[in-house]
Amino acid sequence: MIRPILIHPDPRLKKVVDPVADITDDLRRTADDMLATMYDAPGIGLAGPQIGLMARLIVLDCEKDEAAAPRPLIMFNPEIIASSDEKSVYEEGCLSIPEQYAEVERPAEVTVRWMDRDGKAQEETFDKLWATCVQHEIDHLDGKLFIDYISPIKRQIITRKMQKLKRDRARA
Numbered sequence: 001m002i003r004p005i006l007i008h009p010d011p012r013l014k015k016v017v018d019p020v021a022d023i024t025d026d027l028r029r030t031a032d033d034m035l036a037t038m039y040d041a042p043g044i045g046l047a048g049p050q051i052g053l054m055a056r057l058i059v060l061d062c063e064k065d066e067a068a069a070p071r072p073l074i075m076f077n078p079e080i081i082a083s084s085d086e087k088s089v090y091e092e093g094c095l096s097i098p099e100q101y102a103e104v105e106r107p108a109e110v111t112v113r114w115m116d117r118d119g120k121a122q123e124e125t126f127d128k129l130w131a132t133c134v135q136h137e138i139d140h141l142d143g144k145l146f147i148d149y150i151s152p153i154k155r156q157i158i159t160r161k162m163q164k165l166k167r168d169r170a171r172a
């Protein structure tokens with residue numbers, strides 16, 4: 001099921017959310033919905049708070065090669081346990097901030113620990129787009145958006161555009 005995606009500014013996108021204590025069937029279904037919503041958008045990552053789920057759950061698939069098989073990942077309670085000193089810059093966007101992009105610098109490599117759909121502990125080191133995306137999604141669980149990394153003036157311009165977008169959508 002495709003879920004509606006919250007648009008910035010929204011207080012739910014500014015909250016630090018709690019870990020998932022128990023991976024219930026309901027949460028598994030929600031994770032599947034999040035993947036469907038992400039692919040439909042289309043996007044490469046989605047975090048719980050973006051659909052109003054205030055729990056530490058993210059989904060992502062950064063496989064950009066059309067010929068490659070999709071690689072959907074569901075991460076409960078993802079945690080960055082190591083980051084490289086080396087940085088990389090990507091132009092980021094966000095499904096909660098449609099059609100706005102900005103360059104953000106982040107560690108080029110991160111090692112993430114999480115629980116998968118079956119509650120099994122997983123650990124993997126990500127680089128390139130995957131590293132940026134997983135950091136962006138984990139930020140969402142701490143109430144942080146990519147525009148928090150850019151200048152206050154640019155942030156304000158984008159926020160005003162989003163306020164207008166929400167007004168226009170409400171009227172439509």
Ligand SMILES: [Zn+2]
Pocket residue numbers: 093094095096136137140
């Ligand atoms: Zn985002």
